[in-house]
Amino acid sequence: MFDALASAVSSIFNRRGSSLSVPILDGALKPNNLLDEASIVVEKDGIEDIAIGSDGEIYVACGNAVMRLAASGELEQVAQHEHAVTALAALGDGTLAVGLGAKVVLGKPGDQQVGFDQADGRKLNAVTALHATADGALLVCDASATRSYGEWNYDLMEKGHTGRLVRYDPVSGTATTAASGLAYAFGAFKDRQGRILVSETWRHQVDHVKDGHASPVVPALPGYPARIAAAEGGGFWLTLFACRTQLVEFVLQENDYRHEMMRTIEPRYWVAPALRSGVDFREPLQTGGVKQMGILKPWAPPRSYGLVVRFNDDFIPIYSLHSRVGGRHHGIVAVAQRGDDLYVLSKGAGRILRLSVAQVEAQEAAESGE
Amino acid sequence: MKPILELRGLTKIYARSAAVDAVDFALLPGEVHALLGENGAGKSTLTKMIAGVVTPTRGKIFFDGKEINLRAPSEAVSAGIAMVFQETSLVSSMTVAQNLFLGNEKFFNRVRGTNIAAQQFMQSLSFDVDPTAHVGSLGAAKKQMVEIARAVLLKARIIVFDEPTATLTPEEKGHFFELVATLKARGVSVIFISHALEEALQISDRITVLRDGKLVVTDLTSTFDRARIVQAMVGRTLSHELYGTKKTRVRPAGRRVLRISNLRVGNVVKNNSLSVFAGQITGIFGLVGSGRTETFKVVSGVIKRDYTNGGEVFLNGKAVRYRVPAPAVQDGIAYITEDRKIEGFFETMSIKLNLYVARLAKAGLRKFWIRNREMDALGEKWINSLQVRAVTRSARVIELSGGNQQKAVIAKSLVQDPELIIFDEPTRGVDVGAIAEIHQIANRLADEGKAVVVISSYLPEIMLLSDRLLVARQGKIVEEFSPIDATEEKLMYAAVH
Numbered sequence: 001m002f003d004a005l006a007s008a009v010s011s012i013f014n015r016r017g018s019s020l021s022v023p024i025l026d027g028a029l030k031p032n033n034l035l036d037e038a039s040i041v042v043e044k045d046g047i048e049d050i051a052i053g054s055d056g057e058i059y060v061a062c063g064n065a066v067m068r069l070a071a072s073g074e075l076e077q078v079a080q081h082e083h084a085v086t087a088l089a090a091l092g093d094g095t096l097a098v099g100l101g102a103k104v105v106l107g108k109p110g111d112q113q114v115g116f117d118q119a120d121g122r123k124l125n126a127v128t129a130l131h132a133t134a135d136g137a138l139l140v141c142d143a144s145a146t147r148s149y150g151e152w153n154y155d156l157m158e159k160g161h162t163g164r165l166v167r168y169d170p171v172s173g174t175a176t177t178a179a180s181g182l183a184y185a186f187g188a189f190k191d192r193q194g195r196i197l198v199s200e201t202w203r204h205q206v207d208h209v210k211d212g213h214a215s216p217v218v219p220a221l222p223g224y225p226a227r228i229a230a231a232e233g234g235g236f237w238l239t240l241f242a243c244r245t246q247l248v249e250f251v252l253q254e255n256d257y258r259h260e261m262m263r264t265i266e267p268r269y270w271v272a273p274a275l276r277s278g279v280d281f282r283e284p285l286q287t288g289g290v291k292q293m294g295i296l297k298p299w300a301p302p303r304s305y306g307l308v309v310r311f312n313d314d315f316i317p318i319y320s321l322h323s324r325v326g327g328r329h330h331g332i333v334a335v336a337q338r339g340d341d342l343y344v345l346s347k348g349a350g351r352i353l354r355l356s357v358a359q360v361e362a363q364e365a366a367e368s369g370e
Numbered sequence: 371m372k373p374i375l376e377l378r379g380l381t382k383i384y385a386r387s388a389a390v391d392a393v394d395f396a397l398l399p400g401e402v403h404a405l406l407g408e409n410g411a412g413k414s415t416l417t418k419m420i421a422g423v424v425t426p427t428r429g430k431i432f433f434d435g436k437e438i439n440l441r442a443p444s445e446a447v448s449a450g451i452a453m454v455f456q457e458t459s460l461v462s463s464m465t466v467a468q469n470l471f472l473g474n475e476k477f478f479n480r481v482r483g484t485n486i487a488a489q490q491f492m493q494s495l496s497f498d499v500d501p502t503a504h505v506g507s508l509g510a511a512k513k514q515m516v517e518i519a520r521a522v523l524l525k526a527r528i529i530v531f532d533e534p535t536a537t538l539t540p541e542e543k544g545h546f547f548e549l550v551a552t553l554k555a556r557g558v559s560v561i562f563i564s565h566a567l568e569e570a571l572q573i574s575d576r577i578t579v580l581r582d583g584k585l586v587v588t589d590l591t592s593t594f595d596r597a598r599i600v601q602a603m604v605g606r607t608l609s610h611e612l613y614g615t616k617k618t619r620v621r622p623a624g625r626r627v628l629r630i631s632n633l634r635v636g637n638v639v640k641n642n643s644l645s646v647f648a649g650q651i652t653g654i655f656g657l658v659g660s661g662r663t664e665t666f667k668v669v670s671g672v673i674k675r676d677y678t679n680g681g682e683v684f685l686n687g688k689a690v691r692y693r694v695p696a697p698a699v700q701d702g703i704a705y706i707t708e709d710r711k712i713e714g715f716f717e718t719m720s721i722k723l724n725l726y727v728a729r730l731a732k733a734g735l736r737k738f739w740i741r742n743r744e745m746d747a748l749g750e751k752w753i754n755s756l757q758v759r760a761v762t763r764s765a766r767v768i769e770l771s772g773g774n775q776q777k778a779v780i781a782k783s784l785v786q787d788p789e790l791i792i793f794d795e796p797t798r799g800v801d802v803g804a805i806a807e808i809h810q811i812a813n814r815l816a817d818e819g820k821a822v823v824v825i826s827s828y829l830p831e832i833m834l835l836s837d838r839l840l841v842a843r844q845g846k847i848v849e850e851f852s853p854i855d856a857t858e859e860k861l862m863y864a865a866v867h
Contacts, residue, residue, distance in 0.1 A: 021631030021682045024643040027623050027838065030850050219687055220629065246632065316625060367852040368620045 020253070022244040023222040028309070028317035034360060035306045035323035035332070035344065038353035041073055045350045049088040049129075049227070050334045050343055051096070058336065058343060059096060060352065061085035066098060066109070069352070078109040086149045089130035089138065091170070097138050099127030101149055104140055106170060119166040119175035126152075126163075129227045131188040139188035140166040140175070141198065153272050155184055156202055157262055159252065165198045165209055179207070179214040189228035189236055193313065197236070199225035204244060206315070217315045223307055224273055226333045232357070235312040239332045241347070242273030243305040247284075275331025276348030277304040304330040304348055319364045321355065329353060372435065374399045374559050375420065375451075375528055380429035382415050384769060389415040391583040392429070397528065402550060402560045404574035404591070406567070408603050408773070408803050412583040413563050417530045420561070421453035422446035452526035454517045454534055462506030466492075466499055466516050470523055495519055496545040509659060518546070522553070529553065530561040533798075535569060540657075540862075547573050565800065567599050579603055617853040620837040624648030627790055627821035630665065632681035635673065638664045640845035641681070646790065651812055651822045653836025653853070655829065656865050661845035662825045663708060666792045670705035671698035672713075685790070699731050702789035706780055708798060708825070714779040717768035721758060721778050722749025724767055728782040752781040757807060773804025780811060791815055792823040797831060809835060829858045841865050 025031050042060065049061040058069040064084055067075040079098070087099030097106045102124050103117035117124050119142070126149040129141040145162035147155040154160075163182035168175040179185075183202035190196050196209040197217070204221040206228070207214035218225075223240030231237050251258055251271045261270055268274070271284050284303060306323025321344070323329040331348025337357065344353040373396040382390040390412040397403050405413050418424040420431065422440035431438050433449055440446050443453070460469045467488035471479075488501035497515040505513060514534060521529050531550075535543050550560055550573055564570050570577060571591060578588040579602040586602045628646040633639055639661040646652045654662045667673045669683055671692030683690050685701055692698040695705070707713040715724045726745040753763065756777045760770055767778055776796065783791065793812060797805040812835055816822045826832040832839065839851040841864040849864040 021643070023629060023631060024645070026643075026645050026840075026847075026850055027626070027647055220684070314625075316623070318622075367854055368622065 020246055020249050022246055022249060023220050025222050025243070025307075025320075025322075029222060029307075029320045031322045031324050032320075033324065033327065034321040034355065034363075035308070035329045035346070035353060036327040038321075038329070038344065038355045040351050041343065041354045042069065042075060042352040043350060044075065046084075047345060047350060047352065048085060048333070048347065049099075050336045050345045050352065051088045051090045052336050052338050053090040053096070054092050054094050056338065058338065059088060059090060060345075061088040061098070066096060081105070084150075087127050087130045087141070089132045091132040091138065092134075092136065095170070097130045097132065099130050099140070101125075101127060103127070104130065104138070104168070106138075114173075116168060116173070116175050119164075119168070120177045122177075124166070126155075128185065129187045131190065131228070133190040136170060138168040138170060139178070139190065139196065139198075140168055141185035141188050142166055143182075143184045143186055143201075152184070153267050153270060154262070156272060157252070157258055157270070160184060160202065163200070165196070165214075177212075179209045179212060182207075182214060187225060187227040187238070189230065191230075191236060191313065192234060197228060199228060199238065201225055206238065218311065223305065227335070229335045229337065231310055232337055232339070235310060235318070237335045237337065237342070238309045238311060239335050239344075240305075240307040240309065241275060241331050241333050243302045243307065244273075245302065247271060248273060274304045274348075275333075277302075277330070306330045306332045306346060306348070308332055308335055308344055319360070321360065371398050373397055373432075374434055376432040377416075377420070378430045378432070380416065380419060380431065381427050382412075382419060382424060383427045388583050390419070390426075390580075393580070393583075393585045395578060395585065395588070397559050397561060398575075399559055400554050400557045401576065402554055402562055402574045404570035404577045405561055405563045405580065406565075406570055406577060406599060406603060407580035407586075408771075411580040411603070411771075413580055414532060414772075415583075416580065417453060417532060417561060417563065420446070420528075421451055421530055423453070447524060447526070450525075450527035451530070452521040452524045452528070453530040453532065454514075454521045455532055460505045460513055460516055460520075463504065465502055465504055466508070467501040469505055469516055470501070470520050472520075474524075491523060492519055495522065495549055497542075509663075515542070518549070522549070526558065528559045528561065530563070532563045533565065534562070535564060535566060543569075567596050570599070571596070617834060617836075620853060621650050621816060623650050623838070624819060624821075627686060628669065629684040629687075630669065630681070631684070632679075633665060633668060633683065634676045634680050635661070635664050635668055636676070638845055639668070639675075642842075642846040643681075644840055644847045646821045646823055647838075648789075648821045649816060649819045650837040651816045651824055651835050653832040653839045654823060654825045654842055654847075655827070655832045655839060655861050656842030657827065660842040660865065662842045663794055665842075666705060666794065666823060666825065669698070669790075670703050670792060671695040672705060696731065699786055699788075702787070703792070704783035704786055704788035704790070705792045706783050706794060706796060708795035710775055710779045715767045715775070715782060718766055720749070720764045720766055721753060721760060721770075721781075722746060722763070724778060724782050725749055725752055725785050729785045732786045748785060752785060756781050756784075756811065773800040773808075776800050776804065776808065777811075780808065784811075784815075788820070790821045790823070792825070794825045795827065796824060797826075797828070805831075829861060833858070833861070 046063040047060055051059045053059055060067045060069055064081050065077045066079040068078050070076055081100055083100040085098055086101050089097040094108050095106050103115050105113040105115035107113035124142045125145050126143040128143040128149055131139040143163045144155045144160050161181055161183040163185035164180040165178040165185055166175050167178045183200050185198050186201045187199035197206050198209055199206050201224045205216040206218035208217045223243040226239045226241045229237045269282050277283055302325045306329045308321040310318045312318050329346040329349050333347045334345040336343045340356050340358050342355045342357050375397040377395040379392045381392050407413050419426045422443045422445050467484045470488050485501045492499050499512050499515050574591045577591050577594050579586045625648050626645050627648050631643050633642040642665050656662050668675045671694050722745050725748050758774050758777045796808050812822055824835050833853050836853050839853055839856050840847045841849045841861055843865055
């Protein structure tokens, strides 16, 4: 009787109270060190997104520039913009779509650029991801209507849910809203079956967008999902830029504490997920990340983490790549596959990593005896 | 040497079927004699006749050369024969100390004095059990320790141990073997029933194998190996030893059926988190007291998690908190208990009635409409499907052997067509033939796409069955392994350290 009453009261106030919990990394998400063992292709501060062009070239968004990754591992600038590049996609005809925070521009490198900055009469505000679909359209994630891309942690702490997914048709030049009310749209993807997916970061889920509605197909993720990319052979890669912790979930329930924290403390020291950690003693401790016998426990609940998950066409995770608490490659926000090579962008470390998909899958197969 | 106990032509007939058939048996002073056989071979019936629990139909018992006629367990105890039962016979509402001295109390009993005496006695046996704890609050292993201690306290000349090590941890087993050696040195004779053949080979002086109520062979332990014992027990050569092979392939995970997050139950389950996926067997290994059973009892509504800081349980993505098992059954959760006699079935009911009761539990309003024809068909189907061997179709569950009782418990859960099946120590006290059949059932369920959980303390079993291996320690899952690269050493290390 007490249980039922307490549950009813909790539900009225939208609080799960002390039963607050977060999903764990197990099954296909069992931790490993694959991201830390990957080879480092690029090391540069400010890298943001990565895309494979129709010509097979790898393009990287870095600061205000779009760069091409040469075979030697050097970055060569192909375009310079007046604002920081926040998202990048390559269309089938060689056109690059570039998100510049509050607008998107399209054009081949060196050519005249066309662009748009609104959809259905509402201005774009925080373009976080772009995805070119097979039918030539462009999916645009406008993460928040109130906060810019750089203020993503404000949007989390304000429990923002003003994000939307926009579909842009380059032929007609029209941009329409495919879904709205999203709690930070940070990745879009149209799969082989024609299903449009969007990652809703603050709701820790990936949604299927249909007829203007978004319904979860990958719910209860253990981290904050970011950009999505196609996987060769079907399915997709999902990046998660940090893992959830009970502490952050708790802070999100404590309104007074949270508001005071936002008012009085610098954002990089908030009790909030981070793209990297351990660089400043004033940061909140990696919760539970206590050093024992001189070793940071790699299984400790993380403030920052590196995670990429491979899903199949049925939205079931098959395997995952990790950089654990003690690792270096945290804050994974983008991934792209070219043949056997998987390029992973660690924004926290400012690095692009390369892994062999065949080797990763062989390792997974060995574990399952296939 | 003159035997301390001799049985001549001992026979017990139930419903015109001989459970024990003309068995001749001799036990020497200071001897550890292992009694082996499949479930239903007649071991328990034979030892119950020795302990005065069951009266023989024919035959004679000689103790110290004199014929005795035991009509009650108290007479056997007076004669110097004690039995430690497979399923505990302690009074759960009394404390450990009270149970130890039950029947031997002084006229005036000081609680403190009784507790101190019990504490000293338990310590002398290296058993870590609190004498002031109520037996009902103890786990199966600790209850077993109290049973053993009580038999030793009675200064018996013959002690019959029926599956004494089934619930003990490896460390506790070591203590138990030392205890047996001490008893032997004191001249006490021990009859030791076990399904763990290695244990019989390790601690016994002689081995007797029974099959279908008849004595097959008695010989010195040094003349036996595992293959000879199995051959004698089952009357057939198993194509491969049950646990001889290592798993070479695992089933891929399907969708996540169960998610447990930060679960807490008293001081037994501490912040435990795990997932269970469809189409797979998830094996949970851990030592006794690691919180495995309690975690899944919460999932199935047998016990409740803490309300404050109790964590969450999600079934197919939906948060659930069952206060009783009925809604869990309705939602497709089947928990197959480790303690089948207490929690598994209605022992005086027939198999088919037990199965029908289980079906009715999921039948909603229709549960008030009992149809005999449906019950008969249900019983027939599952008795055949799981090959439950009973003297008659209407046999009561209590009359079945341990292995067949276990199959009846499994059938009772499967009639509910569950989506998540939790096997808790599924082969404890079950013979090798039935073990293989129970393993087949678990594998078949996983192949059908069900989410299967197997909780086991027996490493070879958990490694052979599981597609994922989770190790529990001190109330939570501490490590996950693939059975392909797991070894017994790795699992035990994770469970202990």
